[in-house]
Amino acid sequence: RSLATSAVSTVKIGLIPADGIGREVIPAARRVLESLNSGPKFEFVDLDAGFELFQKTGTSLPQETIDTLKNECHGALFGAVSSPSHKVAGYSSPIVALRKHLDLYANVRPVKSVNSPAFPNQKLLDMLIIRENTECLYIKSEREEVDANGLRIAWADRKISEYASQRIGKMAFNMALTREKLRSEVPLAKRFWKHNPRVTIVHKSNVLSITDGLWRETVRGVKQKNAELYKGVDMEEQLVDSMVYRMFREPEAFDVVVAPNLYGDIISDGAAALVGSLGVVPSANVGDDFVMGEPVHGSAPDIAGKGIANPIASIRSAGMLLEHMGYTSQALKVYDAVDAVLADASILTPDLGGNSSTNDVTEAVLKNLT
């Protein structure tokens, strides 16, 4: 999967800003990729998707976007998508569809503090949430019927497969080892995780004994079947409700956290509250031969168009794109540049208590890019 070790010299990236502030933060991330003085040459292609597109054209994800990504691109950056505030017939979320079309089966979401005066009483955490990205309730298999009294009953199917649980489980244990290795390159002061690598499996098998039972058993099985390889990785479990509780009390107790789709969605937004703002939390949708970076935040209609959206989540997502394409040293440069801006804390967007613009923060990151 690593492009870095292959013969490709130009890397083609699809840019899908989609709605709202997506249009402001994706260009910022692009500038950072363009400014790297090592690594691949980038070629960018602008692609359409989103709720606003749906309102204009009746489709939220044109076939052309999918085809271009599949046939021409090595990776992509996705902005954010608006949710209709009322039920809209025929609309469905383009991001959920893209994950499925490209088989991007893992949603990797690092939530990491920066030691900075901008975040006074902050706990120092460095967790990586790995969210299963293809099934659970996100298969969107739903239907409605009417009961004997004429009242409506709606049903949704939740799917958990051994196949998907296994590959996401492997990714979790592998990432625990990779992180352990990468930590050796990170200065001591920035290594917030001081224990053995650890994988925490999130589930609710006390209620969902069959679906979450299969999930838990399969993910546990990954370690059991590769006992030698993963012998240095500790494994623990947490019921999803306790997970949210514990994450807020002791976020420093988590290294890699692996969760089914919906729990992963909730946990990652929750974790974002611990590091100052959703505006700094990136993600990568990762498949076997494609990566799509995506900030965890939404389209933020309240601030869209004002030039004050925090570009950090998208810039870090571009870093993750590099990392998962195999350009580790370039990725680390991007992360370090962002960390330097946060640690300095003089140029911050309003979500972090500052009064700088998207552009100011982007410039500051570029200046720190070595």
Added chain:
Amino acid sequence: RSLATSAVSTVKIGLIPADGIGREVIPAARRVLESLNSGPKFEFVDLDAGFELFQKTGTSLPQETIDTLKNECHGALFGAVSSPSHKVAGYSSPIVALRKHLDLYANVRPVKSVNSPAFPNQKLLDMLIIRENTECLYIKSEREEVDANGLRIAWADRKISEYASQRIGKMAFNMALTREKLRSEVPLAKRFWKHNPRVTIVHKSNVLSITDGLWRETVRGVKQKNAELYKGVDMEEQLVDSMVYRMFREPEAFDVVVAPNLYGDIISDGAAALVGSLGVVPSANVGDDFVMGEPVHGSAPDIAGKGIANPIASIRSAGMLLEHMGYTSQALKVYDAVDAVLADASILTPDLGGNSSTNDVTEAVLKNLT
């Protein structure tokens, strides 16, 4: 449903301590009910349930417990139930089953701060989470199949009905009004909610457009169909992922929060992290003619038997039992006694940073009971 206004003079309460610290905190709650110098006369009956019972007898919820509750009791107090750490054939959670058997369709979970030196940098919040208690993934309709490659696939059904959404929606709007009324009896310094009554509807209809779409539409409909009655109650919505984020950033923005079963489970544990400890958060499982108080915490095997479990969640749950049976002034006495102990902050169990015992805290509450 109000017993207080009926002819009943003796109120019979089933006590189901179940597992672990349930056996320590339920007796504490009983002592508080017995010590009230007004209100009904109580009669208590001890009933069995739990995982430990299952290990001994093969059943986690004897028919006798159900029958006694249904035929003889006016209400109940449930302790906590342990979850097996591995898959156990034939076991299923007695608390989920009891909610169903007694049609306790609402799980009412107040999360409220106390202005106290015990909780220095605490935000002052006073939210009431109303969790739908009978459906969603908790119907436990699950099955497993094998795919063409011999790999396992598990399925669960998620049910959302108009019937259940409507009655829980009504409860949410009614509770918003009741709370508004009760606030007038609470000293100003303890009224943390200063706005119009507000109901926040939690859902994920951007993905689950049919099930959560029905949920959202039905709960919104409750206000629309009773526009006059609920005209003073503001209504807003929050996607479940943003809800967890926002709850941690601005918990003071929430009054009544109404959520489908699983989201409600997660949100209420999360909210508990904001008020010091799960050990202070009570709940009531409420039906049309039965109430079962239940602390939100679990059986805490790590501290069971040590006499240091926090009895406050159970004592407050006993208060909720009184409140939902119609004994409002007695309920307020219990809440006030607990608040006084927390505000004083000299007698606290270890979960709140103190070193007092279950018994010490119970005595302190009894002393403050006027």
